[in-house]
Amino acid sequence: MEKVATGGADGADSTLVVRVELVDSEPAIWRQFELRGSMALSQVHQVLQAAFGWDDAHLHRFTADDPFAPLRPVAGEIPEFVQWLPGQECEEPGERPEEDCTLDQLFAVGSGAVFYEYDFGDSWLHRLELMSRRPANAGTAPARLIDGARRGPLEDSGGFPGYEEIMDALADPSHPDYAEHSAWVAEITGSDEPFDPAFLDIPAVNLALADRL
Template sequence: MDIFNAGAGADPDSILELRVELVDSEPAIWRLFELRSSLALHEAHQVLQAAFGWEDAHLHRFLTSDPFAPLRPVNGQLPEVLQWLPGQECEEPGDRPEEDCSLDQLLTLGSGEAFYEYDFGDSWLHRLELVSRRPAEDDSPPARLIDGARRGPLENSGGFPGYEQIMDALADPSHPDHAEHASWVADITGSDAPFDPAFLDIPAVNRTLAEQFRRTQSGEKRRK
């Protein structure tokens, strides 16, 4: 299959309702978006960064299947796991530039499902699931968060095991590591306010997304 024509036949101006959940999060950490199907993967990356509170401080990749699931041989051979990276990070023959693939193409290749991994050390793996598709209107924004639950884990917290340890210590003032972790969280968040892992400010995320795309559009106009 030609991956760059994988979305052929799909409406380039459709709106995708997309559910994104952090794999293995308990309680579940998830987001529900309305996204233009024509978004390139590097733009989808920025959307996910804003929605989960990441700081774009680590490597990332998009994949058509779970990179940690056991592979089943097909005709005696292991299938290739397709992955898309920023163009400057493509080093292996099978690496594909994320700038050259749309969100719609990725989901088509994954039969309505895909994965996004951020920070290969902490390995925050997100499952992307297409919920529905509808025609876009002229004033439909490129990206909008419409629902979700819980804020994203903190950067550099050690994956879910480390993040859960930090949250346990924060919730218990008598915990021997409470003061140390409270200081670390304040440094990471830039605030001394109590950290609430259940808080999600959807309007703030949408303001960030709107500003991101405003800057992108302004830059494109200047280049023209």
């Protein structure tokens, strides 16, 4: 597992408090982290996978702006859309290796908030907002979850419409799809325990982060 870089060229590093929310989630599904600003985006990807319960089974990208917002012309021309992907997937002019960009650098390009999209089919879009910054203390964890609400949606559940349909069925044993969706959720989670979409185990997430980083 790759280790986190711990400083810039001048040896300085920052701890960033970052709030991450799944766009269009209702009720809101969010996390608040303390993250090293020097973390490569490839490492931030690992953090988000662990914190939202994803399985790293699909493509992902980082962008400095909302990837679905219309591009506004600058001096009469549409600006190049830039996105950061795993290096081996970069093929187009606007694609940059995520391994070569830090979280600090991405926030410097954005305007207070940046974006991470996971699974281009279900399109789980995460909005990352920089809340505060302070000098990093030596020996502190490179990534720590400090707050949040609700577990992440299940893999391959069909985006929010599909996930909400599954949750509606699980909440009503008389629902015609209750048995089918219950069996599918048990297979995906590997557990026959009742699925609680409101549950978030912060200590377990931090153990997973320590293992990944």
